[in-house]
Amino acid sequence: MIQVEHLTKRYGSHTAVEDVSFEVRKGEILGFLGPNGAGKTTTMRILSGFFPATEGRAVVAGFDVFKQPLEVKRRVGYLPENPPLYGEMSVNAYLRFVANIKGVDRAQVGSRLEEVKIRCGLGEEGPRLIKQLSKGYRQRVGLAQALIHDPEILILDEPTIGLDPRQIIEVRELIKSLAGNHTVILSTHILPEVSMTCQRVIIINNGKIVAVDTPENLTGQLAGGETIELEIGGSVDNIVALLEEIPDVKSVSVGEPRKDHSPVLVETEGAKTVRHLIAQKVIGSGLELYQLRTRSISLEEVFVQLTTEEEAKEEAVEGKVE
């Protein structure tokens, strides 16, 4: 549905996006993840036809964004970071205007209007002026605006920003309900959002793609092993030596003892789990096992790891040049 090849955008000497390539399949929800200023908005603006890229190619819904922008714009719904609203217009007047300039069939403007209002929870707000709406409702009007022409592709720049927790959940549900019929690209710097709504994630940092995968794979891949937390009662003096006998155990550390038990942290490597072996070892040596659980690595950690790794690499390269 969307093919991006070697996209680069420069503003003068500053490079906002550098050699970005990716693909989005039909009906998929793709998350763009990155810190502020990583190039998410720039990439989305290029795809929506707001401005051209300096280099590279982007094909959206079968049309080249730079050669046939009008065809692309007809098929894309775009919600910029700040919803593009006219405060002194009523919700109805605004959505009608957008429907007209997006080329919604004249006879269908009314029904589309009602549909997106219901879909975005704006059923009662039609006659109200946009400037009188709360931030959350404005965001909904922004979403309604992006949906009004029932586009094949939705590009949503930080769709949940500035919303309260309940509204965030509603918007996420709305986005999920769009998958299948619509192809969605959404950007965010909130990690749980990605694991909750997206089927695939692109992590972008300093204008470059750092990783592309499913949220599950990303967390799994990077971990490459497990971190296991134990709570053991009894004398833990030789526990380290005992557990290190198990193959694949990388390190064992004992924490400050609390009352009658001590926390022990075991890190393993390799794909196979050795939790059962650890349990057998502990019980077999006459110790009491109170707790054994794996600590799963969160997307946050993956993200920090990936973005800092990148910087470290860069520094190394720069060092060589000098």
Next chain:
Amino acid sequence: MRNFLAMMNKELHNLFVSPIAYVLVGVFFALTGYFFYMILVNVIEFTMQQVFQAQQFGTSTPPFDASAAVMRGFFSVLSTLLLFLVPVMTMGVLAEEKKRGTIELLLTSPLTHLQLILGKFAALVVLLLVMLVPTMFNSLLLYFLSEPAPPLATMMVGYLGAFLLGGALLATGLFVSSLTENQIVAAVITFGVFIVLWVIDATAGTGTTLTSETIRYLSILNHYDDFTKGVLDSQHLVFYLSFIFLGLFLTSVSLDSSNWRQ
């Protein structure tokens, strides 16, 4: 066509929902009314004096077309008012879209730049007509009450001139508004440009060199004079139409350039 109409309607909605349009139109009516009255009084006093002098010295009154003098004075007031008010009409038209980020909606919609710019320009022209047409009341008063009545065609040519001048100023203002996202900056620059176009012929002097003639040609009010006299000259028509075209074309170029979209 539909995009153009949607754009124009939205723009009119924005213009007339804000107080700016009403203040503009109100101030314009008040000032045109006041100046029309002042000009009328002055011309009548002047004519009376002439008649009085003629009677005293037993000479005949020099030929003087009082109603034409009033109309000329009035049209020159119209042009001055337009120079002052057009910057306020155009300042927000594109600058505000950029500031609010709504330009992102417009530029990511299947609209051509031509539809966008013409829609906005048409809305401004409608506002201009809302300002100009009611002032015809003053002129019609003169037409029905003065003896001899000024020819209607002369008055219409004068209005055509004011309309074309207004259009040229609006196109210039629209272009300036596309360059910034600050309304005040847009208004000040537009006004500055107008003043330059207004007084530029003073720098040209009376020389007949190509440069000074070119500069005189650029003076936006020079072309207006003939209209106020009721003379319809295609040369001036072409000047204003090409001025409008240039303004709209530059606006389009400005929208195309991606430099400001950062």
